[in-house]
Amino acid sequence: MRELNLDRLRTLVAIVDLGSFAAAARALHLAPPTVSLHISELESRIGATLLLRQRGRVRPSGVGETLVARARQLLADAEQALEEVKRQVQGLEGRVRLGASTGAIAYLLPQALEMVGQSHPGIDVQVMVLTSEETLARLSGGTLDIGLVALPQAAVDGLSVKPWRRDPVMAFVPAGWDAPRTVTPQWLAAQPLILNAPNTRLSRLTAEWFAAAGEHPAARIQLNFNDAVKSLVAAGYGATLLPHEVGQREMGVPPADPRIAMRPLKPKLWRPLGIAYRAGEPEPATQYMLDALWALKQA
Structure with missing residues (x-):
């Protein structure tokens, strides 16, 4: 994976917000192995561990926190872009x-x-x-x-x-x-x-x-x-x-x-x-x- 993928970033954010891979898989309607693959691909692309398992809950590492913060902004920007385009298609803007x-x-x-x-x-x-x-x-x-x-x-x-x-x-x-x-x-x-x-x-x-x-x-x-x-x-x-x-x-x-x-x-x-x-x-x-x-x- 040469570029960051929004689906992978969405998976990372869901895991951090929900505290587990399983909960993220249910929320995103993905198979658990797919969620694990998304994180593996991200960590391979970044070259660092993004998530830590602590006392039964998954938490972001220091690098993970930085990426999660950026991911939230990227996902919000993508959603806003889609909404703006949708309004143009509808003729509202x-x-x-x-x-x-x-x-x-x-x-x-x-x-x-x-x-x-x-x-x-x-x-x-x-x-x-x-x-x-x-x-x-x-x-x-x-x-x-x-x-x-x-x-x-x-x-x-x-x-x-x-x-x-x-x-x-x-x-x-x-x-x-x-x-x-x-x-x-x-x-x-x-x-x-x-x-x-x-x-x-x-x-x-x-x-x-x-x-x-x-x-x-x-x-x-x-x-x-x-x-x-x-x-x-x-x-x-x-x-x-x-x-x-x-x-x-x-x-x-x-x-x-x-x-x-x-x-x-x-x-x-x-x-x-x-x-x-x-x-x-x-x-x-x-x-x-x-x-x-x-x-x-x-x-």
Whole structure:
């Protein structure tokens, strides 16, 4: 026996607690020779006597007392580990690692997190701000469980990516501007612009929207944090294009800043999002989070 075996340690502890090999055998439902074999193997592994027979009762030696103390802790740790895993299997506890963009985290994710928190308070959802490419890479690498990603995405082996939402992209302009009721690429390209950084799917979507009309405007500044972008719009620094998540009022999102006017686009532009996760049957905690996200899916 090259490594300590928990069954052998359990036998040792039972003998010390009950005072005899026979009593330990009865309590552990083992044959007496098996109990003796467990102790012989332990003593051979340790290289010392672990138990002493004194006045009809078995007691631990000095080395035995040290090993028994350690054995109790190891057995308790093993029992706790099994209990924690059991609770995860039952969906009572668990960890879910989720990646999403700042926009989804700000407006779409909080309601799903609240749903999971109310129904399964033992589940810990860890959220990371990532681009869609980073999210898919981490899902493939096993360091993420769920991702909210922009669509379309190329197929990735071992991952399932399903459509989730399709929200309109709107023009956000300073309220003091004389903006038309419907904003066109030609009008917007002539204004100072605040746009998303070029490594995002939204940046590519808006660039294609402008390019289809023959426009290729340069932004005054490029940011990935939508609330910071809106703050600059409110300050009159420029206009921007951002998704408007349908149903924000129902999600508890505060009313729009009165310094910002929101206008629909012509032609219309949509930001599709999908839910990505590893193929196969998810763990219970991951499934509960997926269920909460699917509850926010647009009809």
